[in-house]
Amino acid sequence: MSDTLRTTCPRCAGMNPQEAVYCNKCGQQLSAAVAPTPSLIAELALWRQFIGPRADSYMERFRVFREGTQERFTPTWHWPAFVVGWLWYLYRKMYLHAAIFLFGGLLPMVLGAGLVGVVIWNLFAAVAANYLYYMHIKLSLAMIDRRAGLDQNVRDHLIHDAGGIQPYVWWLGIGLMALAIGAGIMEAPAPITPPSPGSPA
Secondary structure (H helix, E strand, O other), X not given: OOXXXXXXXXXXXXXXXXXXXXXXXXXXXXXXXXXXXXXXXXXXXXXXXXXXXXXXXXXXXXXHHEEOOEEOOOOOOOHHHHHHOHHHHHHOOOHHHHHHHHHHHHHHHHHOOHHXXXXXXXXXXXXXXXXXXXXXXXXXXXXXXXXXXXXXXXXXXXXXXXXXXXXXXXXHHHHHHHHHHHHHHHOOOOOOOOOOOOOOO
């Protein structure tokens, strides 16, 4: 089907059949919709370029943080951030957040809260992850826009450096898990052997 027979969603810039009443990606009503401005399409393209893998999924999640011209925090859930905590933030190149959630996750162990404290901290990491990522992208793109100006090559280079993912992080996580298991085995207490019958008490 050619582009002349398709309708562009004004909210997510998704392409829909001309007869569509609602967008098949975000649910926006299309019957009375106006075509998105070129600046909106360009902005959405930059966000997708910055996010990289699973861009459409994240763009859909980010909708809850924008209501017209207003932005607000809304609790959402993010399984990878709950399961691996700070490693997900590192995977998405959110270095400051990764450091905060790493040391915050170690704090319950230091204070004696144990595994329960770590789980509670990871709950917070999961509930805040989507919003923190949304704000990270927004601020990063604003900084890139100031640095790159009108030079598209510079912009693409900066987005490549700041956005996307770091696949090596999952190997790092596997390595850390192996180290933790190894340390747990090495620190296992020695078995207690009962005294022999002839030895003094």
